[in-house]
Amino acid sequence: MSQETTHIVSYKTQIFVLLALLVLTAISVAITRIEMGPFNTAAALLIASIKASIVLAWFMHLKFESRFFTVMVAAVFILFLLVILVTFFDYSYR
């Protein structure tokens, strides 16, 4: 297609992204030491989602693609969020 362009992410950005992922991994381990009941799972899922979003945005170049793809990926995220909410709706009231 005519609008196809190659975007090269700088090493500096790549390293920042890697560091962000490592920090978030450390946080997701550390947070398990705090007793928050069912919110421990929610926190783990939230951190994992942030990490996935970072990977999608920079490593998988979603940030540099057309807005259409971002909307599609966001729709998928919302769908899975709803699926997870409905599943945990059962567990919360058991």
Add this chain to the structure above:
Amino acid sequence: MSDSNNAHNVSYLDYKGQYKGLSAWIFSTDHKRIGLLYLYTMLAFFSVGAILGLLMKTELIAPGATIMGPKAYNALFTLHGIIMIFIIVVPGLPAVFGNFFLPIMIGAKDVAFPRLNLLSWWLYVIGILIVLTSQFLGDGPPDTGWTFYAPYSFQTPANVLPAVFGAFVMGFSSILTGINFVVTIHRMRAPGMTWFKMPLFPWTLYGTAWIQILATPVIGITLLLIVAERLLGIGIFDPALGGDPILYQHLFWIYSHPAVYIMILPGMGVISEIIPVFSKKTIFGYKAIVLSTMAIAFVGYFVWGHHMFTSGMSGRALYTFSFLTFLVAIPSAIKVFNWVSTMHKGSLDMQTPFYWAVSFIFVFMIGGLTGLVLGSLATNVHVHDTHFVVAHFHYIVFGGTGYAFMAALHYWFPKMFGRMYDLGWANLGWGIFFIGFNALYLPMFFLGMQGMPRRYYDYLPDFHGGNIISSLGAWVMISGIIIIFANLIRSARHGKKTTQKNPWGGKTLEWQVETPPTLENFEEIPTIEKGPYHFGE
């Protein structure tokens, strides 16, 4: 390239490519040949699945062990379920008719990724072979049912692993087909074919493809967790290790209920193609059908809990899933209303595809309305895990997808093979099948309400009457299937040749290309100006 082998003027059946003989088929990247590869594979396995079903019904013709014992019966219903669900109805219409007709109906020469398409078929076949090994290796065939429910699936000594892993591999085939179709529909529609000028069968394939992409990974991971549970004892589903077997049911049905819509949505698309053609009338409420298709695809994601009403979910989850289940009935009813309204005051042309289409509506209505009985919390408790459920899902899955598959086969057969089948035999086969089908499954509703449980080789004498009718119905239905298949197979090889482009008077693009289509479908990609069902009234 010589003119006699030009991609524009030689039929896809006659085209001589790089390979010869069987290799010309199993290594072909032509979407039409791949569609036929799926068709032949499915028809072969459907025959196996149907024979297994017939053996089960023969066992149930009288109380006690008639032709088999409990172990064989358990293995039979498991294999019957795995074949019919994972090998036949999930790939079903998209893999056969989607592959064959999607590119043609949107004015494209092939799907977006032809090699990926061929890989999908290969993964499908490899998955089947892995599943089949479960029958012959290890400690006997699996006896879990096609749902592989925990904790039994990781406790039984039966050979569950290959069956689970085979289903996992077939899942990849489904995902790849879904990706291919989404990209094809987004990027390869003919000039002028806006979203709302696209025919309804591609629309339903689009909705289905999204479900294939988004839901299938869930079952893939769930099945892998069963493997991990069996091999490593990770304890995610095992209550003895702090796991939760109900979590398995959640994860399984998060895929497997949307999978019902993978099965039925393309069927609804086929019916939406056939009804206007044989009513000689523009379809009633095109946009309503499109929107209801997408609504079914979306809402269908959130109703999985109705498979688990007696499993021990929380009360609030029960109410929520029951409410959502009733919600999904609305877009389904919109479609039925639109089909009936299309036929109203139409000039009905009573041909075999139309018989299949209207009988689809009839059996789908019975399946759909009995689904409301199962969607209600109180009545569900009464009929849960009884023959009522078996009757309901056969009316939906076999009655829906199966009838739509037969409708599609009889509708597109002359285009696919360049030959016509015998209409008399086709109508007779349909009539016998329809009578047998209802005789087989209708008594199961009553047996279920009387309390006959599913998945038992034996029953109390009180249930004998209904079972006799049901078992005889199975034999009648199989007779119908034999007539239908014999007619189609004979006609594909020796039927009257036809090059007529449009035998039924359809308006969509597949009826404007050669019969059978040339390798690249179109010499020149058409420009679309009108809607797909413009009958000019």
